[in-house]
Amino acid sequence: MMVDDQIVFIVDDDERIREALSNLLASHGMRAVVFGSASHYISAVKPDIPACLILDVELPDINGLDLQRQIAEGDHPPIVFITGHGDIPSSVRAIKHGAVDFLTKPFRDADLIAAIHAAIVQDREKRSERAELGVLRQRYLDLTPREREVLPLVVSGLLNKQAAAKLGISEVMLQIHRRNVMQKMAAASLADLVRIAERLEIPITHSRRAGGSLA
Amino acid sequence: MMVDDQIVFIVDDDERIREALSNLLASHGMRAVVFGSASHYISAVKPDIPACLILDVELPDINGLDLQRQIAEGDHPPIVFITGHGDIPSSVRAIKHGAVDFLTKPFRDADLIAAIHAAIVQDREKRSERAELGVLRQRYLDLTPREREVLPLVVSGLLNKQAAAKLGISEVMLQIHRRNVMQKMAAASLADLVRIAERLEIPITHSRRAGGSLA
DNA sequence: ACGCAATGCATGGATTTCCATAGGTGCGCA
DNA sequence: TGCGCACCTATGGAAATCCATGCATTGCGT
Structure with a gap:
């Protein structure tokens, strides 16, 4: 069965990776949407439900870490980084800025799935917290x-x-x-x-x- | 001048590193105490003031990350990891568990100093928060x-x-x-x-x- | 010009809180 | 045994809160 109240965004410039991840997630009953670049992700209209962003560090247009900082201002889903050529300073920075995990290819499917689950749980809580606060703020207005x-x-x-x-x-x-x-x-x-x-x-x-x- | 209301603990099994770090910190007016192993650090009597722990990941007795987990229960100073053979999963785990930074040798002195300062500021705040809570808890008792x-x-x-x-x-x-x-x-x-x-x-x-x- | 919302005031009564005084029981410790 | 402490009750008055009714002014939008 396909879980329908949550979604996974995948941003990776490698078509094969996107395909592979899509299949992996599908086999775990998770809905995924893929993007080939950061700008495609940014400009896309995304459903407002619990989510997780699987982000490749090396992207053609914007560096994954920079994207992380860009969207840090507003509300965005928790990020799970994946990379082919990761280095320690990058991973440190990513986690410090709130990323849920930082996986280097090749990684075990189970690790990615675990990270995604953690991310979505986290997003669920964050969203519910935000929703409550939103109600209070509206009342204050x-x-x-x-x-x-x-x-x-x-x-x-x-x-x-x-x-x-x-x-x-x-x-x-x-x-x-x-x-x-x-x-x-x-x-x-x-x-x-x-x-x-x-x-x-x-x-x-x-x-x-x-x-x-x-x- | 030597700042006396704060201290830096250094745990590293390499005598030369300990020496070098001690000198570096001294030149920045910071008091440091060195330990050659995790167990020495654990059993030592440490002053109860704002501090920072510079911890080598590769230690003879206990792995630095394991030490981090061991002391996670109680109150302990923020940790700045240094390592000669770091890997990404280790760095991710360290930061996830609250480490302030994770530096790979060789690192720039300025980076270490910056990390130490951040750690001590963080410890100051944590301690002041703890102290206030402690007062309240005592009253509750x-x-x-x-x-x-x-x-x-x-x-x-x-x-x-x-x-x-x-x-x-x-x-x-x-x-x-x-x-x-x-x-x-x-x-x-x-x-x-x-x-x-x-x-x-x-x-x-x-x-x-x-x-x-x-x- | 009219209605409406926001702000303001007064009076009066019911309810609740705050405080002090006076007293009783049970338990543990010196 | 005596003292102190925690715990409980009752009475009564002062202060504060809660609530309703009635009314006036200002400013904004239709």
């Missing part, structure tokens, strides 16, 4: 400017009274903002809101007594 | 069994009333426990306590409406 001012004060542990004073508004008004924030952020409790704020990396302004002074 | 039951309920966002019901005690008693927890954990506010609990990885039991349902 729904806040009004004032509410965005209230949030950090509240999660800093200030009393409503103190937070209101900081903003120069009445305590009642702050309570309303606070309540709206809780609702829009879908926080079940203050504790919840604090954890959400943590994930959104909202800075704490000036805790009632700075964050666990550790004294 | 000061809690009584009951207080340790109260903490997760409180940071889950339950009302005192609800938490008290869960424990089958009166609301007043729970308030007292809660208060003691706040004091012992040195939390300035509930928000603070939530963040502290996060760092201690205290599980949330059953939020008033499960943790940001993300619906």
